[in-house]
Amino acid sequence: MSHIQISALDMIYPGKTAAQTVQALKGIDLQIEAGEFVALLGPSGCGKSTLLNLIAGFEQPSAGALLVNGEPISRPGPERGVVFQEAALMPWLNVWDNVVFGPRVQGMKPADYEPRAEEMLRLVGLSEFRNHLPVQLSGGMRQRVGIARVLTLGSKVLLMDEPFGALDAQTRLTMQELLLKVWQQLKPTILFITHDIDEALFLADKVHVMSARPGRIQQQFSVPLARPRAIEVTTSDSFNAMKREILHCIRH
Amino acid sequence: MLARRLGLGVVLPLLILLIWQWGGSQPDMAGVLPTPLAVLHAWERWMFGSAGMGLNPYLGTWFSNVEYSAMRVGQGFVLAALIAVPLGLLIGWSRIMSSLFDPMIQGLRPIPITAWLPFSIALFGIRDLGSIFLIFLGGFYAIVVNTTQGARDVDRNLVRAALMMGASRLQLLWRVVLPAAMPSIFTGLRIGLGIAWTAVIVSEMVAVKSGLGYVLWDAYYVGRMDIVIADMVSIGLMGYLSDRIIVLVEQRVLNWRRLQSH
Numbered sequence: 001m002s003h004i005q006i007s008a009l010d011m012i013y014p015g016k017t018a019a020q021t022v023q024a025l026k027g028i029d030l031q032i033e034a035g036e037f038v039a040l041l042g043p044s045g046c047g048k049s050t051l052l053n054l055i056a057g058f059e060q061p062s063a064g065a066l067l068v069n070g071e072p073i074s075r076p077g078p079e080r081g082v083v084f085q086e087a088a089l090m091p092w093l094n095v096w097d098n099v100v101f102g103p104r105v106q107g108m109k110p111a112d113y114e115p116r117a118e119e120m121l122r123l124v125g126l127s128e129f130r131n132h133l134p135v136q137l138s139g140g141m142r143q144r145v146g147i148a149r150v151l152t153l154g155s156k157v158l159l160m161d162e163p164f165g166a167l168d169a170q171t172r173l174t175m176q177e178l179l180l181k182v183w184q185q186l187k188p189t190i191l192f193i194t195h196d197i198d199e200a201l202f203l204a205d206k207v208h209v210m211s212a213r214p215g216r217i218q219q220q221f222s223v224p225l226a227r228p229r230a231i232e233v234t235t236s237d238s239f240n241a242m243k244r245e246i247l248h249c250i251r252h
Numbered sequence: 253m254l255a256r257r258l259g260l261g262v263v264l265p266l267l268i269l270l271i272w273q274w275g276g277s278q279p280d281m282a283g284v285l286p287t288p289l290a291v292l293h294a295w296e297r298w299m300f301g302s303a304g305m306g307l308n309p310y311l312g313t314w315f316s317n318v319e320y321s322a323m324r325v326g327q328g329f330v331l332a333a334l335i336a337v338p339l340g341l342l343i344g345w346s347r348i349m350s351s352l353f354d355p356m357i358q359g360l361r362p363i364p365i366t367a368w369l370p371f372s373i374a375l376f377g378i379r380d381l382g383s384i385f386l387i388f389l390g391g392f393y394a395i396v397v398n399t400t401q402g403a404r405d406v407d408r409n410l411v412r413a414a415l416m417m418g419a420s421r422l423q424l425l426w427r428v429v430l431p432a433a434m435p436s437i438f439t440g441l442r443i444g445l446g447i448a449w450t451a452v453i454v455s456e457m458v459a460v461k462s463g464l465g466y467v468l469w470d471a472y473y474v475g476r477m478d479i480v481i482a483d484m485v486s487i488g489l490m491g492y493l494s495d496r497i498i499v500l501v502e503q504r505v506l507n508w509r510r511l512q513s514h
Contacts (some may be wrong), residue, residue: 076412101414102418
């Protein structure tokens with residue numbers, strides 16, 4: 001059984017008139033295996049964030065089935081950690097308090113979550129910054145807090161909504177390498193949303209290409225690149241061949 | 253730079269004081285406009301003068317009158333904050349609470365607090381309670397409206413992030429909505445406190461027999477314009493000082509926000 005199973009999923013935002021009604025997603029079928037790294041690639045407005053919000057439980061689908069571990073999703077929960085585009089850290093809490101927010105609201109004992117939180121902060125390289133406020137951090141560092149936060153939750157599924165989209169090219173690359181390292185080490189199931197073909201190919205095992213209006217999955221590609229991947233892979237022939245294929249798919 | 257700005261800032265007040273001193277010393281102005289120096293003198297005696305037989309109400313009674321007014325403002329304002337902040341959070345957060353309370357609050361709010369004066373005297377008599385009721389009312393609207401707005405404007409992704417991490421509805425209110433609404437709450441508190449001082453002066457003129465508002469009206473009736481002006485300045489001073497107190501608390505509570513604007 002797949003970790004995430006989506007079948008015949010529709011999402012419609014009703015409007016006052018037929019013209020105002022938006023079909024955001026139509027007939028989505030998607031299977032994601034446990035420990036798989038899947039990228040969802042598409043232009044803005046194609047409904048990829050909507051799909052992520054549905055899996056996260058922030059919204060309810062209009063039709064179709066959406067199962068995680070064989071269970072239907074009714075609301076958000078710590079087993080599905082979300083990394084937001086703009087980090088969405090509590091601006092009044094310092095790095096540490098943001099990272100342990102989840103275990104605290106769940107009423108866990110400090111002894112049960114503090115070692116793990118420390119370890120995750122170390123993994124993303126922010127041990128030195130635990131007392132900083134989000135506003136004192138760079139965009140890349142804020143995203144790393146966002147990642148440490150869901151890792152501390154112990155989420156088996158990571159839902160990432162263009163998490164590196166707002167970062168500069170240099171930082172973005174560092175973050176991609178960091179994410180690969182984290183994934184290699186902890187093997188969560190990752191659904192990663194992006195509109196950047198290079199990013200999708202560098203990170204993912206499978207790339208699902210979406211098209212807009214109505215949002216649907218147009219085609220899926222398995223990425224044949226060996227792991228662990230280093231940045232050099234992005235200039236290899238097989239990478240470029242794959243990229244050409246996806247570009248072709250998007251253009252049509 | 254700062255010295256120059258400060259220097260420039262005192263030019264106009266000094267000019268006004270000079271004109272005032274000159275105008276106040278004109279014979280036509282006697283009994284209408286006392287000079288700044290005369291006001292200062294009367295104020296000094298109002299503060300530190302010996303009450304003697306207690307026949308002159310403007311000797312040595314300043315501190316007790318300031319205390320009366322400040323106590324009323326304090327009581328009415330704290331009561332308003334204690335009720336308006338939680339209520340505003342709930343109205344901003346819950347659709348049911350919003351439908352329940354919002355129409356009533358928005359319906360009553362256009363009635364100026366001064367219009368409540370006769371009603372409050374009829375209800376509470378010439379007593380402290382009438383004054384405190386008006387102060388409460390004035391502070392309440394400002395605080396509840398701003399708190400509601402703050403709770404409504406909470407970043408949706410912060411709420412989603414908290415839910416994703418397993419927060420309950422109550423934890424969401426306490427750990428996300430309240431801190432996120434804090435800047436608006438403080439805006440409401442500051443506006444509310446200003447209105448509270450307006451309310452205390454108006455109500456003391458009519459509904460009680462002590463405090464800066466009472467003295468203001470009383471001194472006008474007996475033609476003591478020096479006390480009227482000293483009283484006005486005192487009210488301004490108290491309003492300013494109490495606002496500074498809130499700003500100090502705000503800076504402590506909203507430390508994270510101060511860094512943000514840098």
